[in-house]
Amino acid sequence: MVEREDVVLTRDVNVVTVPDGNASTLSKGQIVTIHQSLGNNYTVVTGHGHMVRIASIDADALDKEHHQLHTLVSETSAEAVEKNCWEVMKTVYDPEIPVNIVDLGLVYYCNVRPSTTRANLNDVHVIMTLTAPGCGMGPVIQGDVEKCIRALPGVAGVNVEVALEPPWSREMMSEVAQLQLGLY
Incomplete structure (x- = not known):
């Protein structure tokens, strides 16, 4: 920041x-x-x-430089892709809150399975929520997650689903996030 x-x-x-x-x-x-x-x-x-x-x-x-996403693991196994998914989701931020969506507790689920349509690639399914049900930035954040995962090696398809149940609450934030926001 x-x-x-x-x-x-x-x-x-x-x-x-x-x-x-x-x-x-x-x-x-x-x-x-x-x-x-x-x-x-x-x-x-x-x-x-x-x-x-x-x-x-x-x-x-x-007058700034374009940020490049980096991949921590170059393998394309389902396990490596899942690890990369979690890492790149940590680069997605709500534009109003200086904490990534993973530490905010907005990502409920990330599942990586071998693709049924493309050999040696994987399909990724993410379930996430928003800090507020009517958040206008929801589709933008959802698109950011899809875009960063789609750019990873070993990914064939991405489905990012927004779920409003259970509703997000501050207790879902990591200790690090709570400390960053002065809530702990």
């Missing part, structure tokens, strides 16, 4: 508004303040006080 930093956008950039999850665009020359740069995206605040998320692929608009 970086200290808050004011940046002038070097080009027009597509953004997702927080917390409603709507697509929008910010114009070149606009000044934004980087609020959070964890995982693979940037959360910035505009001069009008609107919070938006800029994808890592568009980091150049902030």
Whole structure:
């Protein structure tokens, strides 16, 4: 995470508004303040006080470098793919909370099985939840999980399911997350 930093956008950039999850665009020359740069995206605040998320692929608009996901295990066995899935899900953050979704307790289940359609590859099924049922960023976070897992070696298919039962509560957070947020 970086200290808050004011940046002038070097080009027009597509953004997702927080917390409603709507697509929008910010114009070149606009000044934004980087609020959070964890995982693979940037959360910035505009001069009008609107919070938006800029994808890592568009980091150049902030004069920053695109974050690359790395794989900790290069094997493609189901066990190795599952380990990698958990690691890359730790790079996904709610744009308003500086804790990854795994430590927040949002990921309930990750199952990796050999693909029935593609030899030597695996299908991944993730069940996750949201901090609030009506979270507008839910589909965006769900898409982030799917995208980062789909990029892993050994993955044929990905199904990321959002479940609202059982509902998320603070008790689902890891001790590390609670400490980070000052709740422990």
